[in-house]
Amino acid sequence: MALPNGPVTASSEAEAVLFDLVDVYDRAYEAAAAELSLSPAQACVLGRLDERRGMGGLAEELGCDASNITQIVVRLEALGLVTREPNPRDRRARLVARTPRGDEINHRFATAFTFARTAVGRLSPDEQDQLTALLRKALG
Amino acid sequence: MALPNGPVTASSEAEAVLFDLVDVYDRAYEAAAAELSLSPAQACVLGRLDERRGMGGLAEELGCDASNITQIVVRLEALGLVTREPNPRDRRARLVARTPRGDEINHRFATAFTFARTAVGRLSPDEQDQLTALLRKALG
DNA sequence: ACAGTTATTTGAGTGAATCAAGTAATTCCT
DNA sequence: AGGAATTACTTGATTCACTCAAATAACTGT
DSSP states (O other): OOOOOOOSOOOSHHHHHHHHHHHHHHHHHHHHHHHTTOOHHHHHHHTTOSSOEEHHHHHHHHTSOHHHHHHHHHHHHHTTSEEEEEETTEEEEEEEEEOHHHHHHHHHHHHHOOHHHHHHHTSOHHHHHHHHHHHHHHHO | OOOOOOOSOOOSHHHHHHHHHHHHHHHHHHHHHHHTTOOHHHHHHHTTOSSOEEHHHHHHHHTSOHHHHHHHHHHHHHTTSEEEEEETTEEEEEEEEEOHHHHHHHHHHHHHOOHHHHHHHTSOHHHHHHHHHHHHHHHO
C-alpha cells in the first residue's frame, strides 16, 4: 500500500477532508488493481488503451519518461493483456493494443474500482452538480 | 512523476472532476517533496513526527509493513532529518524524532505544498463549508 | 544523400513496497 | 522464577516504478 500523500498540517476542515478523499481514493484504486493482480501503474496504462496507440502518446499523456512506459507495457505484454505491433506507417514506432483478455481485465478493473461511483452516488443529482462546480472552482 | 490513478471511464462529470482533483493533488504533493529532494514517502513520514514516536506506530498509521518504515527512516536518518534513539522503557523499540534540520525541512515542505490551501482558498467561507459537507457525505 | 530529429529500447541506479526469517527484549503463565 | 509465546524492529531477497543517459533505428527536410 502506498504511503498517503498526507496532510502535514491541515489548517481548515476543508483541507482535511480533501486529504481524506485523496487518500481513500488512492487506496481504493490500488486495492481494485490488486484484486486483478495489477499494479496501479499497469491498471492505469491498460485503461488508456481503448484505442491502439503509440508508446510516446502514452508517455506524454501520463507525464512520465518513455522508458517507464516501455517497462510497464513489457510487463502487460508478458501477462498477455496487450500486444505491441509495429506501426506500418512508421517502422520506428509500435502500436500498443489490448488483447481480448486485456479488455476483460480492464473491464473487471473498472467494475472493481467502485470508489468514485459510490462516493458520487451518495449525493443527490443537485448535490453532484454543486460538488462539480465547487471542485472546478477550487481547481482554478 | 507517479502515473495517475486514472479514470478508466468516468460516467459522470462529478467523477471526472474528482479524478482531476486527486491527480492534481498527488502531483502537487510529489512536486513539493521533490523541491526539497524528498520522495513523497519520506515527506509523509517526516510530516508525522511532530512528536517522537516508535516505528510500529508509524507503520500502523500508514498502513504498511514495518520493514518499509525501517527503510524510509534509515534514509531520513542518513539525510540528517531524523534520529532513532533507543526507547528507555522498552529496549526492543526505537523512538524516531525529527532533528532541527528535519523540523526545518518539514516546515519548508508544508510551505511548498500549497495545493490544498490554494484550492480551498479559491472558495468563499460558505463554499468551503458546502464542500466539506458534500465530501463528508460522499465519503460515507 | 546527409544531417538532424524522432520513437523506442537498454542499462544503470534509486527508492518504495512486500514477504519471510532472524534477533532481542518483553510479557504471560503456572 | 523459568520457559513459551509475543512484540518491535531489522535484514535479506525480490518486484516494480521511476528517472536519466546512451544506443539503435527509421523518418524528414534540404
